[in-house]
Amino acid sequence: MSTEAASRRGVPDATVARLPGYLRALTAFVDRGITSVSSEELATAAGVSPAKLRKDLSHLGSYGVRGVGYDVARLAEEITDVLGLARDWPVAIVGMGNLGRALAAYRGFATRGFKVVAVLDHDARLVGLRTAGHTVQPMSALPRLVADEGLAIGVIATPPGSAQLVADQLVAAGVRSILNFAPQVLSVPPGVDVRKVDLATELQILAFLAQQRDLETGAEAEVS
Amino acid sequence: MSTEAASRRGVPDATVARLPGYLRALTAFVDRGITSVSSEELATAAGVSPAKLRKDLSHLGSYGVRGVGYDVARLAEEITDVLGLARDWPVAIVGMGNLGRALAAYRGFATRGFKVVAVLDHDARLVGLRTAGHTVQPMSALPRLVADEGLAIGVIATPPGSAQLVADQLVAAGVRSILNFAPQVLSVPPGVDVRKVDLATELQILAFLAQQRDLETGAEAEVS
DNA sequence: GTGTGTGAAAAATTTCACAGCT
């Protein structure tokens, strides 16, 4: 229980969203044998401004030393604590299409605080097959996974048409954190967190920015 | 050139980030044969508040009718225009690992304004293989793809160690929009847009929220 | 009557700039 400041309410959402990036940068410093960094170095590595970094870290408490910088290992541990990554979170991936299989094979889970405890699919023809070290299980396995494995996070990698049903089944089984890769708005009861990853949305934002660049290049009537 | 208001500078970033969601919801309404929606209906379908939706749309101009609502087809067309999706954007996917192959096989591109014109890999042993209807090309093909196919957007699906090199090669070839799936901060010259999709970050944010829920449930000392 | 469009208020986030600790 060394997390006094960390357990306080009131870390802004925008800050929380950046903490994983800081943690990744810190881990890279650890790997390179660097034990101390300034806010400027860490900010550069994480792709943010130094002022933003310092403000973000100030919400966790004071873990730097004025005139010196931050102890890499200590700050990494603190952020790990704040994010709740001191323990591993059991994850299940639902939907064994192309994306689901790619996610199941992804190596990055283990090193970052997550453990894939099961892969599932609604389609009976896929149940029993093996992918990336896992045997595909039916949706009916969910309650047992929650009870026995402590399953806490569900990843939805199904076609959009099945996403809501899968979300309902996850929630019914007791899962309260969902990462949704399907391009579909999910409705879930209060107390359940959903985050969305959407390829098409990101591409469309890039298209908007690209078009804006083109328009600006084409039209030279600007107030300096 | 019917986009007067649309071509104006000053659509807020937060609004741009939500436009793809509105477009998707509108497309779903079109498919269901619905020709008119209120801000409340559209907001619900897109997962935002009605006030936010109306404010967002007000930045594009007035495309609703007071007392009635929005013409689904007209609004969809307007957002399509604003986002620059009236034409197809040529996309290349770099990195034919699990994720790259899954992305190459993804059906959602075509229907949303994008066209995969090539898949590439740095590894000579993969070049020439066929995946999802494409022949894997070497990185040296980039300049020709930009010149001949109008390649505008690069998707990086490589391991983190190769991501910066790939980004450099994309930029050198003239690509100015990059979608990065590798957990690696990219440094690019001004005028190049990078957006990041990061599985681990999203999971870590979910972990934070889940832990916070657990802490709040455990500790009953609250000011109502 | 109904539901949009929008000023104004509120809230959240970012940036600034410097006091204060080492």
Add this chain to the structure above:
DNA sequence: AGCTGTGAAATTTTTCACACAC
């Protein structure tokens, strides 16, 4: 002397509430 931590200012985003067009 150097770099963090932080109030205060600036900016962005969200929410409110109602005038106004149909």
